[in-house]
Amino acid sequence: MTVKEEVSRRQPVEEDMRRQHRAWRFERLGWYGLVLIVVMALAGVFGHGPLSEQSVASVDGRLQVDYQRFSRNGSVENLKIRVKGQPSAQVALLLDGPLVREATIETLQPEPLMSQSQGRALLLHLATDAEGEAALYLSLQYEGIGPLRARARVGSTSAVTFTTFIYP
């Protein structure tokens, strides 16, 4: 005699095998989902990984920004900005956009020669070295949720726009 496992039992407990199968399917799909999340996290979809680290440069190459494409609310990220200008002179870097506005600037290295506000933007005067390059390392604590844009501009011709998606 074979046992019919598919049949819902009435004794000793009331079963509903259709519902039970749905629950098992949910567990199975959920397991794939969890594995997928882990793989995505390793790849950097939730920040700090190969898929997240990005670099963008302006068309003329004067301005380059290294940033994270994905970040999380409350986490601290590094932003590296490189600017080319005249040797041993000053360049004015304008930072704007909700990403910068809604973040708390934790550190700013090296200290700019001067920093001003310009409307809602931040204007930083950086000293260039003998090769005419200036680098600025920012660490920002991101606030806000969702895709937030930022814009960096040097002069009127070199600008880059980048977007970071911030998870809750």
Added chain:
Amino acid sequence: MESIFRAAGMYLALMILFRIAGRRSLADLTTFDFVLLLIIGEATQQALLGEDFSFTNAVLVITTLFVLDIGFSLAKLSSLRLSRLMDGQALVVVEEGRFLHTRMRHSRLTEDDILESARSTQGIENVSQIKYAIVERNGTLSFIQRDEE
């Protein structure tokens, strides 16, 4: 306001995760499970409280969790569907001394798991002594012994 969303979000996320993990994960708390639970708690607490370590925030978070927990159990009283959806249902895995293997595989139970539990809780030494073995909704195994002939 934010702490309410944090608590509610974490409650739902944990509920889904534990539902995916299935009943095996809750039953028979081994030392490892206990440590795992501690780590889950540790990982959760930062997201629940955020940067705000005030008394008010802690009370708000706990209140939200209680409201959800009591609310769901009240809702389960009036809806069998919701109750089945959230808690699952009991499942027979041994019937009249026979293992129901398909069901056991889906529930991630081996014959050894069932026999071990039968020995330790009921003093049963053989599967033929079991009339029914049931995986309860909370993940524990309960046994009904066959009548001695």
